[in-house]
């Protein structure tokens with residue numbers, strides 16, 4: 001029971017420490033996903049077009065083509081009057097694209113000759129190019145409708161002209177951007193776990209030695225194993241809290257800014273995130289144990305920060321390793337803590353089928369490593385050198 | 389009651405990588421410490437810096453294991469009956485070591501809970517100690533920025549929280565002003581009058597002379613003499629504890645040089 005009292009005290013004590021709280025509850029779970037995830041989402045936004053989003057389009061001579069205007073309107077485009085200086089306002093970015101309808105548009109349509117439309121674009125601007133792509137897509141749809149009508153008018157089945165019906169079905173889960181986005185999830189999870197427990201682990205072990213409060217604590221009628229367990233449990237609380245908050249903030253981020261990546265193959269919905277969280281959860285135990293045992297060796301908080309700072313390479317290593325080496329999930333990688341979670345979470349986000357054996361190996365491997373680390377930590381606490 | 393019998397403890401010499409004989413690679417912190425501290429008495433462990441006072445107290449507090457010799461606290465062996473010893477012992481180490489982000493009261497309650505008191509009991513006991521040690525003014529303040537005297541009081545309250553029969557204080561008057569020192573002495577006298585066994589380490593002669601019923605003089609890890617103040621003065625033929633101290637340590641050192 002003593003470990004529970006120690007845990008409570010350490011949690012309360014550290015909740016009063018601004019630095020610990022900032023890194024555990026704000027930096028890992030909120031700032032990091034916002035910075036990394038946010039910038040990635042933003043770049044995807046720029047590339048992908050959301051046809052459901054209502055935008056405006058400046059049109060010159062809108063009154064010449066009422067049917068087209070209706071078609072645009074039904075495709076979520078509100079038509080507005082064009083600026084007087086078309087080129088100037090495009091260059092200045094006031095208007096993204098301007099559609100110009102020629103004076104003889106209606107006549108040409110009536111006579112069945114090509115009717116001319118001009119789309120003014122500023123390709124130097126990404127936003128303008130993106131808007132142009134959207135308008136182009138809608139216009140070609142309109143063009144097809146008119147062509148079909150003309151053909152039917154002449155008694156020809158329009159489907160003769162569709163010699164090929166090409167459907168692109170991307171079955172790989174290896175698309176470069178999707179892959180990167182998928183690997184960001186384990187990265188964020190592991191980072192927030194480390195950041196969540198980092199300062200608490202240091203404060204409760206090295207900090208306690210530095211404050212010289214360890215000596216009186218160890219002279220109380222409790223075993224040192226209880227002391228280690230209490231500090232471990234406190235770290236666990238913070239790491240767990242940090243991880244849950246991270247899952248929530250990633251969920252919120254992708255809910256607010258949905259991205260359609262690779263035809264919806266990369267998913268960040270509630271079910272996927274829950275699955276990812278569960279797959280990552282053994283790491284909560286592992287990382288807490290790692291933090292506690294490393295900082296148990298150190299004499300001062302400064303030393304602990306140095307060691308644990310180096311340890312930060314651990315969560316990043318698999319990230320880069322997997323980016324460049326393309327290591328596949330195998331029975332060998334699965335028992336490895338961190339690496340296996342990286343692969344499992346990536347698979348979860350990409351919607352791949354994960355063999356049960358892989359999950360079992362990952363859980364067993366990670367928890368066994370945790371056990372060993374805890375054993376090591378409690379050994380370290382039995383040393384007399386601890387009080388030097 | 390504390391009985392120490394020829395305690396011995398050495399530490400590895402840091403940074404001695406050269407191939408020296410094993411004996412030269414270790415610092416003997418405590419060579420041969422034997423003394424007795426009775427219940428209802430204030431026993432002083434008097435010795436200069438580096439004499440081995442803190443190491444002796446740490447061995448008695450089961451924080452480090454003696455390499456040779458034995459010691460018992462209220463009949464429990466410090467080497468084998470570790471938890472029993474800790475239950476009977478209140479130990480206040482050299483530095484207060486209190487938690488700065490907790491209030492004085494929370495600091496004390498934490499130890500009370502760890503010693504097995506229930507929440508209600510620990511609040512009650514803390515309240516008692518706050519009153520006994522006159523800590524009302526700062527009891528509910530966070531310990532950041534506490535004065536040395538305030539820190540010492542909190543640390544002492546913590547050491548007393550489980551009503552230990554034996555109380556050990558390592559240089560408790562360090563950094564205290566005259567009034568605080570007097571206050572602390574009164575508390576220590578009161579504890580002894582209640583029947584507790586008090587062991588008190590210090591390098592200040594006057595303090596030991598003023599407070600202690602029984603004195604063990606320690607020098608170079610060895611207890612050179614152990615008696616009441618009068619006994620020590622008589623044995624060394626001196627009128628002043630300081631002279632007696634010098635005499636006693638010289639007596640024990642004659643022959644054995646470091």
Ligand SMILES: Nc1ncnc2c1ncn2[C@@H]1O[C@H](COP(=O)(O)OP(=O)(O)OP(=O)(O)O)[C@@H](O)[C@H]1O
Nearest residue numbers: 388399415417436437438439440441442443444591
């Ligand atoms: N953990 C340790 N490692 C190495 N040497 C130590 C250790 N602890 C104590 N010593 C050495 O043992 C000797 C006795 O130290 P100790 O702290 O017991 O002295 P002390 O009587 O408490 O002195 P002071 O009055 O300065 O507090 C010193 O020489 C010290 O350097």
Ligand SMILES: [Mg+2]
Nearest residue numbers: 441442443482
């Ligand atoms: Mg000392």
